[in-house]
Amino acid sequence: MAPRRLSSGGEVDRDTRLPFRFNGTSYEGFAGDTLASALLANGVDVVASSPIQQRPRGVMTAGIEEPSAFVEITAPTIDVITPATTVELEPGLVAAGRSGIGRLPPNGRPSPRRCEPRNAHVDxxxxxxxxxxxxxxxxxxxxxxxxxxxxxxxxxxxxxxxxxxxxxxxxxxxxxxxxxxxxxxxxxxxxxxxxxxxxxxxxxxxxxxx
The missing domain is CATH 3.50.50.60 (FAD/NAD(P)-binding domain)
Structure with a gap:
């Protein structure tokens, strides 16, 4: 499927293929991929660029601590800036690399997902x-x-x-x-x-x- 995809192991379901788009190009990953792992499997090294010098930035980690590979999600939901390592691949995902600062959705278009604050008191x-x-x-x-x-x-x-x-x-x-x-x-x-x-x-x- 891709030049860097292992034949077994990991958390992906290799029987469930998911198409997605990144920076205007169509790719394919598996259920269980993050956007970062799917991009790496497809041979995409450069995810974003540095905000000042525009140096190429790629994936450095595998979790929320990712310092470089920031993306903007425009479908099926909206997230103005988030690490690619925390974005789970899903049908219809459309994303683009983001350099340093997120942008508000065009025309104030809200995300279809709601943020609901909750308070809890536990031991x-x-x-x-x-x-x-x-x-x-x-x-x-x-x-x-x-x-x-x-x-x-x-x-x-x-x-x-x-x-x-x-x-x-x-x-x-x-x-x-x-x-x-x-x-x-x-x-x-x-x-x-x-x-x-x-x-x-x-x-x-x-x-x-x-």
């Missing part, structure tokens, strides 16, 4: 859904505490899914996730980033929709 907030975070959240629930667990990825489990330990950890991760999702004391937020810790234990969390 424990767990940031990170790897093995340690899952275990901590489960132990808190079993102690009768109200818990929110947030993780930036759509798939919980953390680094074991990217290493040789995957098979040994899969069952443990699945059991922990099931325990949390069936518990009325727990809320699991995927695609969510804790943005800051403020006075009196106040934490702002941004949950992205798909």
């Amino acid at each position: 424990m907030l767990v940031v990170g859904g790897g093995i340690a975070g899952l275990r901590t959240a489960v132990e808190a629930v079993e102690a009768g505490e109200d818990v929110i667990l947030v993780d930036e990825r759509s798939r919980l489990g953390g680094n074991p899914f990217w290493s040789a330990q995957e098979s040994a950890a899969t069952e443990r991760i699945a059991n922990s996730v099931a325990r949390l999702e069936e518990s009325p004391e727990a809320v699991v937020l995927r695609r969510a980033t804790a943005l800051g810790l403020y006075d009196d234990g106040y934490v702002v969390v941004h949950e992205r929709s798909l």
